[in-house]
Structures are given as structure tokens and as C-alpha cells.
Amino acid sequence: xxxRRERADAARNRLRVLAAAEALFAEQGVADTTxxxxxxxxxxxxxxxxxxxxxxxxxxAELLSERGRELQERIMSGxxxxxxxAEPQERLAAFAAAYLEFQATHLDLVLxxxxxxxxxxxxxxxxxxWRQHCAWLxxxxxxxxxxxxxxxxxxxxxxxxxxxxxxxxxxxxxxLAAGLARLAATLATA
Amino acid sequence: xxxRRERADAARNRLRVLAAAEALFAEQGVADTTxxxxxxxxxxxxxxxxxxxxxxxxxxAELLSERGRELQERIMSGxxxxxxxAEPQERLAAFAAAYLEFQATHLDLVLxxxxxxxxxxxxxxxxxxWRQHCAWLxxxxxxxxxxxxxxxxxxxxxxxxxxxxxxxxxxxxxxLAAGLARLAATLATA
DNA sequence: TGACGAAGCGGACTGTGGTCCGCTACGGTC
DNA sequence: GACCGTAGCGGACCACAGTCCGCTTCGTCA
Numbered sequence: 001x002x003x004r005r006e007r008a009d010a011a012r013n014r015l016r017v018l019a020a021a022e023a024l025f026a027e028q029g030v031a032d033t034t035x036x037x038x039x040x041x042x043x044x045x046x047x048x049x050x051x052x053x054x055x056x057x058x059x060x061a062e063l064l065s066e067r068g069r070e071l072q073e074r075i076m077s078g079x080x081x082x083x084x085x086a087e088p089q090e091r092l093a094a095f096a097a098a099y100l101e102f103q104a105t106h107l108d109l110v111l112x113x114x115x116x117x118x119x120x121x122x123x124x125x126x127x128x129x130w131r132q133h134c135a136w137l138x139x140x141x142x143x144x145x146x147x148x149x150x151x152x153x154x155x156x157x158x159x160x161x162x163x164x165x166x167x168x169x170x171x172x173x174x175x176l177a178a179g180l181a182r183l184a185a186t187l188a189t190a
Numbered sequence: 191x192x193x194r195r196e197r198a199d200a201a202r203n204r205l206r207v208l209a210a211a212e213a214l215f216a217e218q219g220v221a222d223t224t225x226x227x228x229x230x231x232x233x234x235x236x237x238x239x240x241x242x243x244x245x246x247x248x249x250x251a252e253l254l255s256e257r258g259r260e261l262q263e264r265i266m267s268g269x270x271x272x273x274x275x276a277e278p279q280e281r282l283a284a285f286a287a288a289y290l291e292f293q294a295t296h297l298d299l300v301l302x303x304x305x306x307x308x309x310x311x312x313x314x315x316x317x318x319x320w321r322q323h324c325a326w327l328x329x330x331x332x333x334x335x336x337x338x339x340x341x342x343x344x345x346x347x348x349x350x351x352x353x354x355x356x357x358x359x360x361x362x363x364x365x366l367a368a369g370l371a372r373l374a375a376t377l378a379t380a
Numbered sequence: 381t382g383a384c385g386a387a388g389c390g391g392a393c394t395g396t397g398g399t400c401c402g403c404t405a406c407g408g409t410c
Numbered sequence: 411g412a413c414c415g416t417a418g419c420g421g422a423c424c425a426c427a428g429t430c431c432g433c434t435t436c437g438t439c440a
Contacts, residue, residue: 008406008407009406045421047399047418047421048420056398116397158350160350182334186377187373198437229391236428237389241388245427
């Protein structure tokens with residue numbers, strides 16, 4: 001299949017839209033920013049935004065995967081226990097804590113990226129990476145049903161769940177992280 | 191506080207709306223039914239629907255809690271292993287399987303009830319019951335962090351997760367149920 | 381039974397996400 | 411450089427969730 005290059009104007013507009021969205025989200029919050037505003041700020045028609053990103057969730061996912069790249073780096077080639085070198089069980093616990101922090105930090109963006117009726121929402125973008133990583137660690141640790149448990153763990157760290165937890169338990173995120181790390185370890189050993 | 195009785199016309203309209211929604215959902219699917227249609231079918235203004243149910247999610251939750259009541263009965267006073275009489279661990283495994291089936295059966299309704307930006311979405315209505323039940327069984331089984339693990343288990347059975355699973359793995363729901371039952375047992379023992 | 385305060389009603393209205401389609405300009409070819 | 415097929419553009423347009431507020435009806439008290 002011929003890998004058709006992205007046209008110059010399309011590339012320019014893509015960057016403009018991403019920059020505009022990032023700026024508006026920072027200035028006035030994710031919830032108060034409309035797609036029209038993003039398009040206007042980017043100096044671009046609304047149709048262009050939708051052609052490129054599909055919908056709001058797609059735009060959010062794009063922004064998010066940029067930010068997730070850094071965490072992916074730390075996992076693949078950073079120091080243990082998050083990176084390679086530690087026991088699978090420890091790595092999984094470290095991942096749970098780190099991923100919780102990531103989700104909590106970008107909560108509204110993640111929430112947006114998961115919303116909408118676009119088939120299997122979050123199941124696009126970087127989600128595959130997280131799932132793969134967890135499933136791999138679980139199977140290394142000799143757990144049963146590694147694929148299923150990977151998804152179970154990630155489901156416990158979904159935006160809805162995290163929102164609920166931080167909203168209810170307030171600032172006690174570190175206790176939560178500890179509990180989730182214990183949970184991850186349990187999943188890996190049994 | 192004075193428990194003000196529901197006005198007669200309000201009660202009548204509430205039943206009409208619920209019946210209209212149920213009929214339309216059955217006839218043309220949840221996704222293709224608009225709030226205007228529900229209101230029109232019920233012979234009621236749109237404002238009335240919103241006054242009573244808050245939003246789409248609220249309406250869906252109401253319908254859902256009616257249907258969930260039956261499962262609640264089976265849990266509280268039905269035969270084991272779902273009902274009382276079996277070991278906590280077995281009951282939890284049975285619950286996981288039964289709840290999965292419930293979610294899969296009412297998938298689009300549950301999805302709708304969880305959508306929307308109304309604070310902590312599903313965290314209203316019957317969710318409290320499920321959480322309570324799981325947390326109780328887990329603590330009976332001597333598990334650590336019973337409250338957290340109850341939520342983790344339910345998160346793994348959230349509508350998004352279930353949708354993803356049945357959408358991807360197709361008809362193999364029984365294998366999934368078995369895996370989730372194992373997972374529940376693991377959570378209870380460790 | 382009449383009167384009155386308030387709960388409840390309803391549908392016009394608004395804001396926003398997403399679509400559509402005629403127009404533009406990019407970039408490959410001769 | 412001129413030409414042309416097509417990817418990409420843009421903003422008018424549409425559908426639908428949710429709000430608002432003047433009007434209606436309920437039910438209570440005398």
C-alpha cells in the first residue's frame with residue numbers, strides 16, 4: 001500500500017489545532033472549551049478539526065498520548081522498579097502507582113478522551129501499550145489469565161474510577177496508590 | 191423534615207415517562223431514542239421529564255434500578271452460592287458471574303446511565319448496593335483493603351469494560367465469566 | 381366551596397457536538 | 411510554468427441535550 005505523505009497545509013493545521021487546544025485547555029479548563037473555540041483559535045474551520053481528529057475524544061486522546069510518551073519511556077528504559085531490572089511483581093506495583101498519578105494529573109483530559117460513543121472509546125491510542133505492558137508482567141510473574149487481569153487492573157485505574165476516588169477520599173492519593181500497588185502484587189502472585 | 195407527598199399529577203407523569211421510555215427503548219433501541227420522543231410518547235412536556243429525572247443518565251438509572259431489584263433479591267434471599275449460605279469467596283465468584291450477565295444484558299442502558307458529566311455518574315442508585323455487598327464478602331473472607339477491592343472488582347465489570355470485552359471476544363462470555371470468577375476468588379483469598 | 385400559595389408543567393429557546401458539500405490550493409506530471 | 415486530479419478546507423447547517431420562565435393545576439385551609 002502506498003504510504004501517502006501528509007500534505008503540507010494539513011500538517012501545519014494539525015499542529016495549529018493541537019497548540020490551540022492545549023492553550024485553551026490550560027487557560028480556561030477542559031470542560032469550558034468548545035470545539036468552535038479551538039477551531040477559531042487555530043485559525044481553521046471546524047470541519048478541519050473534525051477531519052483530523054474525528055471528534056472531541058480523538059483530540060483529547062492525541063494530546064494525551066503526547067504526554068503519555070514520557071511515562072512510556074520511563075517504563076521501557078528508565079530505572080527500576082518502574083523500568084526493567086526489578087521483579088515483575090514490583091514493576092507492576094510501581095506501574096499501578098505511576099499510572100494512577102498520570103490519570104489523576106490529566107483527569108479531565110482522560111475523561112474527555114473516554115467520553116463519546118465512538119465504539120470502544122479509550123481502546124485506541126496508548127491504551128494498547130499499557131495493556132500489553134501489564135499483561136506481559138503478569139505472565140512473567142506466572143499469574144493466571146494475564147490478559148484478563150491486565151484489563152481488570154487498568155479498569156480499576158480508569159478515569160471514572162480515579163475521579164470517584166479522588167473526589168470522595170479527597171487528598172489521600174498516596175494511601176490509594178499503596179492499596180493499588182498491593183492489589184497489583186496480589187494479581188501477579190495468585 | 192416534613193416528608194412532602196408526591197403530587198398526584200407528578201406521580202402519574204412519572205409512570206407515563208418510564209413506560210414511554212421503556213417502550214421506545216425496546217422498539218428502536220436506546221441509542222436511537224431522543225428525549226423529545228420520550229416526552230412526546232408520554233404525552234408530557236420535555237421539561238417534565240427533566241424535572242423528574244435530571245437528565246438522560248438519571249432516566250436510564252431509574253429504569254435500571256427497577257431491573258436490578260430482582261438481582262438484589264436473589265443476592266439477599268435467594269439460594270447459594272449467590273444467596274446466603276455459601277462461603278464468602280464462592281458467593282463473590284457467583285456475584286461476579288451474575289453481575290457480568292446483568293451488565294451484558296442491559297449494556298446500552300448501563301452505558302447511558304454512566305454517561306454524562308453529572309458528577310460521579312454511576313455512583314448513584316443501586317451502585318452503592320453492589321459495592322456494599324462485595325466489600326462485605328471480601329471482609330468476611332479476610333481480604334486486605336476490602337473496600338478498595340470491591341471497587342476494583344466492580345470497575346472490571348463496568349459497562350465500558352464489558353462492552354469492550356463482548357465487542358472484541360464476541361460470544362465467549364462464559365469463558366469471561368469463569369475468568370472473572372477466578373479473579374474474584376483471588377481477590378478474596380489474598 | 382372559594383381562595384391562595386406553591387409544586388409542577390410544557391414548549392420555545394439556547395448552546396454545542398458533529399455533518400455536509402461546494403470551493404481551494406497542493407503537489408505531481410508533462 | 412500550466413494543467414489537473416484530489417486531499418483538504420471551512421463554515422453554514424442540523425440534531426439533540428438540557429434550560430427557563432410564564433402558565434396551570436393540585437391540595438390545603440378556612
